[in-house]
Amino acid sequence: MTRYVIIGTGAAGVSAAEAIRQHDKTGEIILIGEEPEGYYSRPGLAYILTKEIPEEQLHPFEPQDFKRLGMQFLNMQATHIDSATGKVTLHDGRKLTFDRLLLATGAEARPAGVPGEKLPTGETLPGVVQLDNFANAREIVQRARKAKAAVVVGGGITALELVEGLLALGVKTHYFLRGDRYWSNVLDETESRIVEHRLQEEGARIHFNTEIEAILQKRAGLFGRGEACVGGVTTKAGDTISCDIVGVAVGVGPRLELAKTAGVRIEKGVVVDKTMQTSMSNIFAAGDVAQDFDPSTGKPVMDVLWPTARDQGRVAGANMAGVHTLYVRNIPLNVTRLAGLTTTIIGAVGGRVPDNDTIGIVRGDSETWREIPEAIAAQSNFDVNRIRLMVGEKTLLGAIVMGDQKLSQPIHQLVAHQIDITAIRGRLLAPNARIGEVIAEFWEMAR
């Protein structure tokens, strides 16, 4: 009987375990995860801060589901992998042998890298928070009870979730942006301004072109006798802002510490081939920790996306169970919420688009696509509705759909399946094109 050991109970690890069980009904599957919550929706953590969803709803899996699928969940941290003998060491010193191993250890927030962020012991200063896991979310909620003000740094989705979460928890929140607008490598200027305006309406104080110089420490408790904690920040421009929380979301990096002990090949992440196998034949990797290659450019790619982690996990699991399966990169798709606006980001947008492939960028607003047939489905009734299409020679390369989501699925299909849009390209690129209508008509005909 084969023993499969999976390290990490996130999207990649659990998807791999399901695939293994599908192909090998009798093999022993052991999932090792350091988080007591096991498997849950990481993207849903933001809703714990805003209290829109109770914690229980983030769990697609209960402990009994692991049992039902004949898997064992060990709530432990793995500390070392001996690839020569095929053994994983757990933090209590126990050793587990494996026939096939999956590294699905995910990614974590990078530190802000500024003075004052760490204590002399190397630990993070209490009050400096990130949003990677359940424990972080609970800590933020708890600290917000006593906090008067917070500063958040970072330019992407998680930073926004921290800002909105802290505001919802009643904390006066300053949002520092290094540049002159929000998420400029993905959003265009109008989209950035829409998000910023909505954040300001929620109460955020946005500071453009502002960076933290240092985090200031104070002593908590009566008469300042308690632990050292966040007291404020100074900015590179020389201002001081008092605060009790500093939220850091300046990017994520793969968790490689365990992979390093195994001796597998590592570049930006754990290097895998199309079967998700690492440089060692009995060790696989999937999800945020894995480094894949973009076949069109040959360049390494590190995705930090839930659907990618699930797909890679499924492929890794099948191959671990001996069923040869190749991972095919799907067009990146991210459905998220930006300042309350449902936003779908499809394929190549913003700085990710190679200039020479793009023939034009077209934009439409609610006025131009209000008359789309209801049959196409999904969400509506947003006060802001916007589509931006990256139009290539023959196909759509990418898109952003903000607000009303009626067209996000059709556009995703057009991009993902590289449907030839030559027939409508001229109409899409025409001045004042009613792009929503053009796409909707085309989709009705194409499907």
Ligand SMILES: Cc1cc2nc3c(=O)[nH]c(=O)nc-3n(C[C@H](O)[C@H](O)[C@H](O)COP(=O)(O)OP(=O)(O)OC[C@H]3O[C@@H](n4cnc5c(N)ncnc54)[C@H](O)[C@@H]3O)c2cc1C
């Ligand atoms: C706040 C937030 C919002 C997000 N929003 C979106 C979104 O809108 N859309 C989207 O597509 N993606 C989103 N993501 C990203 C998405 O959640 C990740 O891409 C996905 O969870 C990656 O899955 P994974 O299985 O690779 O890793 P993870 O889900 O990170 O799971 C890895 C697990 O391994 C555990 N682990 C690590 N090392 C060890 C060890 N040595 N021993 C034991 N256990 C270990 C970790 O504790 C963790 O539980 C978001 C992420 C966060 C944090």
